[in-house]
Amino acid sequence: MSGQTFTIQALQLQDVPEAAQLSSDAFLTDRQTQMKALGRNPFNMKEYQTQSLPEMLKSPRCVILKAVDNETGEFAGFCNWGLIGFSPEEMPVVEGRIQPPEKPAAAPAQQSENENDKENGKDKEKEKSSAVEPKPSPDADPDDPIERLQALTGADLxxxxxxxxxxxxxxxxxxxxxxxxxxxxxxxxxxxxxxGTNICDEAGVFAWVHSSEPAWKIYEKAGFQVIRTLDVDLDEYAPCPPPDEGPEAKWGHYVFRYMKYFGSQD
Known part of the structure; x- marks a missing residue:
């Protein structure tokens, strides 16, 4: 792109701490993230990304890109793409990315278990359940309103x-x-x-995203269309009013948007 002042590169393992901090900074004003940080088990975006990104880097079906400012060398942003249904030969090559093996080496005792998982479709489910957002704990406390909210959004996703x-x-x-x-x-x-949308155009496939409330306009600008929404009244799940905003303050409604990019296949 003419006048572009940054470079797109492959995210490296050593970038994870900086990426986790950047993600935390980017979500500081997100109302749902703010509210989840006040639950009995406070959600911490930095912690979540620190734990999940290394696992994503090991996946042959994930490509994580970072943007680096050309002038200062600063880490400016990153995007984690999941590619579903692509054969190893169809996976895009990104300079600097270490391609994880399709079948990680397993000890002999583990091989039969791995084969059973594959036969039962578990590999496909793991591929599909990429961490678009944190899943509620299986032992979620039904009395914790934040965990009830996560159960609602997780089931909808x-x-x-x-x-x-x-x-x-x-x-x-x-x-x-x-x-x-x-x-x-x-x-x-x-x-x-x-x-990613260029890959969609070339391969004749679609892309989708489960967008947060503040981010959906950037996806719309990139050609994604809203297919359906989940409108949540955050005050129904809030453990307390918004801090430092006065006694009458409300969290308000938060709309999750499911969006698709159809690209040139239309």
């Missing part, structure tokens, strides 16, 4: 994935996108998304 990705589907998924507040409005998010 699972239902969407079953609908949008039946067996044999080939598509891309935006697992996560974060741009540093310092580097926003410079086309970084658009460039990180364009990488």
């Amino acid at each position: 699972d239902a969407w994935q079953k609908e949008v990705m039946p067996k044999g589907t080939k598509c891309l998924v935006v697992i996560g996108l974060s741009v540093s507040p310092k580097f926003q409005r410079r086309g970084i998010g658009s460039a990180l998304l364009r990488w």
Whole structure:
């Protein structure tokens, strides 16, 4: 792109701490993230990304890109793409990315168990359940309103994935996108998304994203369309009023948007 002041590269393992901090900074003003941090088991975006990104880097079906400012060398943003249904030969090559093996080496005692998992479809389920957002704990406390909210949003996301990705589907998924507040409005998010939408155009497949309330406009700008929504009254699940906003303050409604990019196949 003419005048582009940043470079798109493959995220490396040593980038994880910086990426986790950047993601935390990018979600500081997100109302749902703010509220979840006040639950009995406070959600911490930095902690979540620190734990999940190394596992994503090991996946042959994930491509994590970062944007680096050309002038300062600063980490400006990153996007985690999941590619579903692509054969190893169809996976895009990204300079600097270490391609994880399709079948990680396993000890002999583990091999039969791994084969059983594959036969039972567990490998496919792991591929589909990429961490678009944290899943509620299986021993979630029904008395914790934040965990009830996560159960609601998690069930809705699972239902969407079953609908949008039946067996044999080939598509891309935006697992996560974060741009540093310092580097926003410079086309970084658009460039990180364009990488995946270009693949959609070339392969004739779609992409989808489960968008947070603040981010959906950037996806719309990149060509994604809202297919359906989940409108949540956060005050029904809030453990307390918003801190430091006065006694009458409300959390308000938060709309999750399920969006698809259809690209040139239309």
